[in-house]
Amino acid sequence: MRIATSTLNQIGPTGIAQQQSELLRLSNIIASGRTVSLAGDDPVAAAHAVVTKTALSANTQHTANQDAANASLGLESSTLNSAVTQLQKIQTLVAKANNGSLSDSDRAAYATELESARAQLLALANTTDAHGNYVFGGFQTSAAPFSNNPNGAGVLYNGDQGQIKAQVGPTRQLAVNDPGSNVFLSSTPSVASSIATAPSSNAGSATIGVLSTVQAGAASNSDAYTIAFQKDANGNTTYTVTDNTTGTTTQPAAYSDGSAIPLGAGQTLMIHGAPEAGDTFDVGPPNAAQSNVFATIDNLITALRTPSQSPGGHANLANQMASGLQQLGNTYTTMLTTLASVGARQTELKSLKSVGSAKDLTYSSQLSDEVGLTTDKMPGVYEQLVSVSTQLTATQTAFVKTQSLSLFSLIKT
Known part of the structure; x- marks a missing residue:
């Protein structure tokens, strides 16, 4: 059978180019650790990988949201703990001031201490996070939620009733704050006295x-x-x-x-x-005024600054102190109830974080199985690489030898 020189010249380079391309593909698989770099490498595996990557990306975002939510709840928790401590101090001051043997000047001194404690409690109610967002403003995070009432006792609430929610799971949104009106200006109906x-x-x-x-x-x-x-x-x-x-x-x-x-x-x-x-x-x-902790403190301060000379005056002061302590007790219970709610959400985030970490490992492993060079695939890839390399060497050698075949080399001069 005769094969034209032109045919040899066409078949040889084509075969070499194909083998070099396959050799390059196998080398890239080994270098990148991926068996599928382009959709054309394996359309089915590539399609599955897109789904897995989407799930992995969503899980990563949920994890980031969980971290941000935990930071927000952590700040609220620490602030509420400080507020509880401050409220306990106020309760102690009121209990000490509710003493019939004290003079008017003694009670005025307690009133001054209460004013300082109130200012610290108000500062806690207007706490901001690292980005300057107010913790207890509901959706209104750019302005201080509480300001002193210029026309009487208590404060004005400038926030709203909103709760900011974070997407911390595929189907779970979690509140990362509590409106200040629910903490400082209201009593929890189920537990209020x-x-x-x-x-x-x-x-x-x-x-x-x-x-x-x-x-x-x-x-x-x-x-x-x-x-x-x-x-x-x-x-x-x-x-x-x-x-x-x-x-x-x-x-x-x-x-x-x-x-x-x-x-x-x-x-x-x-x-x-x-x-x-x-x-x-x-x-x-308790009505609205009795649930406003700042109004309660202001009324107690006013009562302590009012001289009480008669037995009726002493009784009136004692009654205001006793009523104020009951109101402060309801606020204390409300704060503890809110703290428990925050703690429950943090516990849920911890659980979601654990589930998310397991999902991350699962999705990463699944993605590796779909497009990655796993240990079970590696021997086959290396075997193909050696085989193609051997074939390429043989093809190149054969092509070089066919190029040297010519009748002119048989003519003796």
């Missing part, structure tokens, strides 16, 4: 004692009550309890200093001292 108050018009020396819950969960615990004192025909002090929610009033009962006065089925209130006829005490769920 009723508040006992006495009007300043009371003429007797009776003061608010311990308000106790004797049956948690009783429906009547959320009712509002008024205890009214009278004198019977013999001049003995009696009282009635009116449930202002249901409109019912009890029959007059004899008053005994320090005895527990029933309020519905679930609460009792002790009253100490000698009430006068016409004196009243109110007990009910």
Whole structure:
């Protein structure tokens, strides 16, 4: 069979070029550690790899969101812990100031201490993160959420009720903040205690004692009550309890200093001292003003700066202190409830982080299996490389020899 020289010259370089291309491809696989660099290398594997890369990228973003969320919640947690400590200091100051033996100047000194503690609590309520965003402003993170009320006690809330949420999982969004109005200006309904108050018009020396819950969960615990004192025909002090929610009033009962006065089925209130006829005490769920911790502190400061010379004045001050302590106790409970919520979210983030790390390993391993040069594939690639290299050498040698074949080399001169 005869093969034209032109055919040899065409087949040889083409074969060499193809083998060199395959040799280069195998060398690139070994160098890059990837069996699929282009979609054309393996369309099916490339398509699977795109899906896996998308999942891996989303998981990486969720992990970044988890880290950012944990940082935000960590700052809120540390701030709330500081606020709780500050509130405990305020409660201690009020308890010390609620002492009938103190002089007006002594009480004024406590009022000054309360002013300083209030300023520190307000600074905590206006805490910012590393980027200057206010922690307790809801969605309004660029302006201070709290400012002093120029027209009275308490503060103005300049934020909103929003909660910023982060996408921390494929189907999970997590709140990374709590609006300050829920922390500093409200009481948690499920755990808030009723508040006992006495009007300043009371003429007797009776003061608010311990308000106790004797049956948690009783429906009547959320009712509002008024205890009214009278004198019977013999001049003995009696009282009635009116449930202002249901409109019912009890029959007059004899008053005994320090005895527990029933309020519905679930609460009792002790009253100490000698009430006068016409004196009243109110007990009910905290209203908005009583849930505003800054208004509570301001009212306590005002009370401490007001001279109290008469027995009635001393009783009025003691009642304001007792009521204020109850209000501060509700704020304390609200802060602890919020802290527990923040801690639960941080625990969830820790769990999600662990799941995300496992997913990252799974997706990375899956991607390696789809396009990577795994240990089980490596021997085959090296075998192909040696085989193609051998073939290329043989092809080049054969081509060189065919190039030297010519009839002219057989002509003897």
